[in-house]
Amino acid sequence: MSNIKQNAGDEAEFAKPLYTPIKRRSFFMYAGATAGATALLLSGCDDDKDEVVPAGTISLGSGDVGVLNYAYALEQLEAAFYAQVKDTPATDFKTNELAYFTQVAAHEAIHRDFFKAAINRDAPGKIIPSLQASDLNFSSVDFTKRDSVLAAAKTFEDLGVAAYNGAGKYLKTPAYLVIAGQIVSVEARHAAYVRDLISNGSFADDSIIDSMGLDKAMEPVDVIAAAQPFIKVKLDATSVGK
Amino acid sequence: MNILRIIEQLSEVDADVLGRFDSRRAVFKTLGETAKKGALASAPIFVASLFSKAYGQTTAPSVIEVLNYALTLELLEEDYYKKMTAAGQVPTGAPAGAIALILKHETAHVKLLTDTIKSLNGTPVTDTDVKFKESLFPADYATQLAFAQALEDTGVRAYKGQAGNLMSNSALLQVALQIHSVEARHAAHIRTMRGQTPWIPASDSNLPAPLGPVYTGGIREDNVTQSNVNLTTQLGTTYSANDAAASFDEILTMAEVLDSSRAGGLVA
Numbered sequence: 001m002s003n004i005k006q007n008a009g010d011e012a013e014f015a016k017p018l019y020t021p022i023k024r025r026s027f028f029m030y031a032g033a034t035a036g037a038t039a040l041l042l043s044g045c046d047d048d049k050d051e052v053v054p055a056g057t058i059s060l061g062s063g064d065v066g067v068l069n070y071a072y073a074l075e076q077l078e079a080a081f082y083a084q085v086k087d088t089p090a091t092d093f094k095t096n097e098l099a100y101f102t103q104v105a106a107h108e109a110i111h112r113d114f115f116k117a118a119i120n121r122d123a124p125g126k127i128i129p130s131l132q133a134s135d136l137n138f139s140s141v142d143f144t145k146r147d148s149v150l151a152a153a154k155t156f157e158d159l160g161v162a163a164y165n166g167a168g169k170y171l172k173t174p175a176y177l178v179i180a181g182q183i184v185s186v187e188a189r190h191a192a193y194v195r196d197l198i199s200n201g202s203f204a205d206d207s208i209i210d211s212m213g214l215d216k217a218m219e220p221v222d223v224i225a226a227a228q229p230f231i232k233v234k235l236d237a238t239s240v241g242k
Numbered sequence: 243m244n245i246l247r248i249i250e251q252l253s254e255v256d257a258d259v260l261g262r263f264d265s266r267r268a269v270f271k272t273l274g275e276t277a278k279k280g281a282l283a284s285a286p287i288f289v290a291s292l293f294s295k296a297y298g299q300t301t302a303p304s305v306i307e308v309l310n311y312a313l314t315l316e317l318l319e320e321d322y323y324k325k326m327t328a329a330g331q332v333p334t335g336a337p338a339g340a341i342a343l344i345l346k347h348e349t350a351h352v353k354l355l356t357d358t359i360k361s362l363n364g365t366p367v368t369d370t371d372v373k374f375k376e377s378l379f380p381a382d383y384a385t386q387l388a389f390a391q392a393l394e395d396t397g398v399r400a401y402k403g404q405a406g407n408l409m410s411n412s413a414l415l416q417v418a419l420q421i422h423s424v425e426a427r428h429a430a431h432i433r434t435m436r437g438q439t440p441w442i443p444a445s446d447s448n449l450p451a452p453l454g455p456v457y458t459g460g461i462r463e464d465n466v467t468q469s470n471v472n473l474t475t476q477l478g479t480t481y482s483a484n485d486a487a488a489s490f491d492e493i494l495t496m497a498e499v500l501d502s503s504r505a506g507g508l509v510a
Contacts, residue, residue: 103439106485113477118469165419168405169412177409179469181402181422182490186441188426193440196431201339204347204427213350214420215427 058128060220062239065123067170070220070240071180072115074163076131077230078156079108084138085153090146097197104190111183135233150198157191158208158216159226165217170241188215292367293506297497305411306364308404311496312418313355315400317372318509319393320348325374326390331383337435344428351421358414373510387436392452394429395442396494396505399456401425403493426491444487455503461492
């Protein structure tokens with residue numbers, strides 16, 4: 001409580017966008033959302049052709065499919081990480097932890113495979129190449145040590161939550177937004193679980209939740225920058241949602 | 243699309259054109275609500291109108307309605323945790339610390355939503371309108387935690403169900419998502435305190451009340467099909483129904499949340 005009062009000034013500043021009346025343009029966008037969704041998606045795809053992407057870089061694309069590819073990239077990273085956790089479990093895992101991480105590994109693999117199926121169905125030819133084991137870099141993680149695994153898991157889960165929270169606004173198709181919402185709360189459950197394993201009670205502590213009671217939200221380019229050390233191939237998120 | 247273009251052009255010469263549409267809509271709304279008030283005379287006016295709104299919904303709710311709905315759930319949670327703290331059965335140490343942290347967040351959400359509704363010239367529902375029903379407050383700690391789980395997982399499903407209604411306002415949508423994931427963290431922790439998995443297994447949809455109904459609805463939490471893709475059989479790899487159900491949380495509609503079998507039945 002005292003925290004909230006102390007930061008009253010900052011709070012007003014932070015909340016400012018909230019106080020802005022609905023922008024007219026976004027109102028029209030919303031009103032025409034159903035009719036316009038396909039058109040927006042398609043026009044978004046067209047932008048791809050004009051992009052100049054440096055050699056060796058994978059562009060996640062633009063429009064809704066860019067957001068889906070962005071999510072697909074992150075889910076591939078998480079799924080690969082937990083597959084390794086499952087295959088070479090830390091020698092000092094405690095009771096139930098391997099069983100729980102086996103479930104988390106399945107959730108992330110399902111998310112990955114779902115995005116692959118959805119992108120191939122809804123935007124044929126627009127999917128990014130799948131990230132192979134040789135494209136990933138988990139050299140900073142000591143999979144034999146519980147502490148190292150938990151620290152990396154916390155990074156991935158908190159980052160995943162912030163990524164979905166920040167990307168929702170870029171989706172033009174309501175159905176995709178609902179899907180993103182269905183996944184992000186599961187990522188938040190994973191994040192809370194991992195944080196509690198590191199330190200019981202840290203599931204939503206002040207290091208991750210601000211004085212307004214809000215979780216983090218990050219822009220695609222910032223999320224990719226944070227994830228890039230784990231991915232050898234360069235990802236370009238500059239057009240995601242645009 | 244033509245009508246939208248006409249309105250857009252109008253808005254260039256008449257800055258208040260949307261306001262005019264809004265106030266006309268508000269008149270119709272008020273007329274409708276007055277007619278329905280008799281049916282729910284005992285409930286506070288706003289909550290009553292929220293309920294009739296949810297059940298009589300034929301068009302998407304306004305942003306203010308969505309925010310007041312979220313605020314109603316936050317007030318219910320806040321009051322519940324206040325009652326839980328006052329009851330004095332939460333063990334000191336980690337459990338008391340967790341409940342205090344969660345209460346702090348619910349209070350912050352109440353303030354944020356209240357301020358936002360006011361800034362949009364709406365009338366926020368208040369803590370005099372929404373209380374957790376005293377007669378339902380559990381006497382023992384274990385059941386208190388079960389109700390906390392019911393409230394948190396309801397919150398997660400409820401926010402998710404309204405995301406589509408906030409697409410008109412990016413800033414508001416993002417804030418709603420940022421609250422939504424906090425509720426999910428709360429839910430995960432409370433579930434862990436109860437010895438449950440932090441995520442929702444398929445079997446939760448079959449629990450007795452107060453928990454079971456939270457995981458049912460038009461789309462149950464044991465659902466394994468997303469966007470017409472069966473996650474157990476159509477992904478190239480076979481996944482268990484339990485993993486498929488737990489990997490995606492599901493929405494609840496406003497009417498489902500406000501149903502007497504769920505949060506609606508807990509509001510005094």
